[in-house]
Amino acid sequence: FPIGDTTVTWTVTDTAGNTATCTQIVTVEDNEAPVFVEKLPSDATYECSFVPDATILTATDNCSDVEVVFKEVRTDGTCSSDYILERIWEVTDENGLTTSHTQIITITDKTAPSLVSNLETELDVNCTEIPEVPTLEFEDNCSSNVTVIYNETSTYDDNQISNYEIVRTWTVIDECTNEAVFVQKLNVQIDNEVVQINDRVCTDNGTINMDVYLNNNESGSNWVLESGNVTLEGNTFDPENVELGIYTFSYTTSSNGCLTTTEVILEVHDECVVLPCGRKDVIISKVITPNGDMQNEFFTVEGIETCGFVVDIKIFNRWGAKIYENSNYKNDWNGTAHSSSVGNAEKIPTGTYYYIINLINSGMKPFAKGFYVGTK
Incomplete structure (x- = not known):
């Protein structure tokens, strides 16, 4: 029977055609769920x-x-x-x-992004060979887009030059704020490239601007005197009144943690100075009066004091007798004669005498001329 009420009727008929009926109601219920x-x-x-x-x-x-x-x-x-x-x-x-x-x-989503690329986490490098920041790729298990924040720090200090560290940090965040940090540390070795320049300057060259020895991209430092007794005025050096010799100066700059030192070695000389060392510059006494009045007391050869010449002198009387000789004369003869030349007199007599002077190392011909001696 289907679910619900069903009416069932029974009918009975005899041989004479008489009938009788009976009705039944059948109720089917479904009380069980699937x-x-x-x-x-x-x-x-x-x-x-x-x-x-x-x-x-x-x-x-x-x-x-x-x-x-x-x-x-x-x-x-x-x-x-x-x-x-x-x-x-x-x-x-x-x-x-x-x-x-x-x-x-x-x-x-509890998983942070991961690194796909290869990353060397620590490197020892020279300051001239610091590698470029690598391009890294990241992936996330759920997010299609991740945020990458890059940061770089350095312990380099211009005021205290020494080996230093560079720390590169990538902070990677997915859409659900899960965060991962990846770090690369560079141990940087300081290198000092020294450029040496040798030069010669003369004492009368005038003030020198030391910056002419620098490359165009070098600035921001100060010149330092490494050797020699002289005072620098900022970046200028005046060779006029200093001792002849070698002076060393240095100028150090830094770039990306690397040092570049320009070392200038200057030789200060006086070869450019025109000395009064010609024949016309030699001044020889014409008269000497060695009488104690301190005027014209000595026979002198002057005007060549800075020339480096050696004075070789011979003095003769009018008869040709040599009365004085000195191969390294120092302007100190005042009319004294050899004891064998003029009797036993200490001073030579008044009169005219003659000299022959040879200036050793001068390349000049000897000087020969007369001069007057007044001893009274």
Whole structure:
């Protein structure tokens, strides 16, 4: 009988055609709801990178064929990879009896992005060979877009030159604020490139601007005297009143932690000075009066004091007798004669005498001329 009330009538007839009837009402009720066949899935939490497919459920009913209806409702959370799935399976028989099952799946993102590229985490480098910042690739298990924040710090100090560290940091954040940090440390060795310049300057060259020895890109430092007794005025050096000799100056600049030192070695000389060393510059006494009045007391050869010549002198009387000779004369003869030349007199007599002077190392011909001696 179908579900509901069914009227059943029985009719009986005898041979004479007489009939009798009986009526029965049969009521069929369905009080049993459909039943799921498979094991029902329970609530669960999954990482966003693994969301299981919905379980396929079937059902049976004691009275009719039934079909399971499935639906899924998503409720988003605070980020794209955090959400809740509500999965509902429902089956209804022909009598309207319903059985349902609900599964709550919580999807979450707890995994930070990862590094795909190769990264050397620590390197020992020279300051001239600091590598470029590498281009890194990152991936995330759930987010298609990640935020990369790059930062670089250095312990380099212009005021205290020494080996230093560069720390490169990549902070990578996915859409659910999961964060990963990747670090590269560079141990930088200081290098000092020394450029040496040798030059010669004369004492009368005038003030020298030391910056002429620098490249165009060198600035921001100060010249330092490394050797020699002289005072620098900023970047200027005046060779006029300093001792002849070697002076060393240095200028050090830094770029990206590397040092460049320009070392200038200057030889200060006086070869450019025009000395009064010609024949016309030689001044020889014409008269000497060695009488104690301190005027014209000595026979002198002057005007060649700075020339480096050696004076070789011979003095003769008018008869040609040599009365004085000195191969390294120092302007100190005052009319004294050799004891064998003029009797025993200490001073030579008044009169005219003659000299022959040879200036050794001068390249000049000897000087020969007369001069007057007055001893009274």
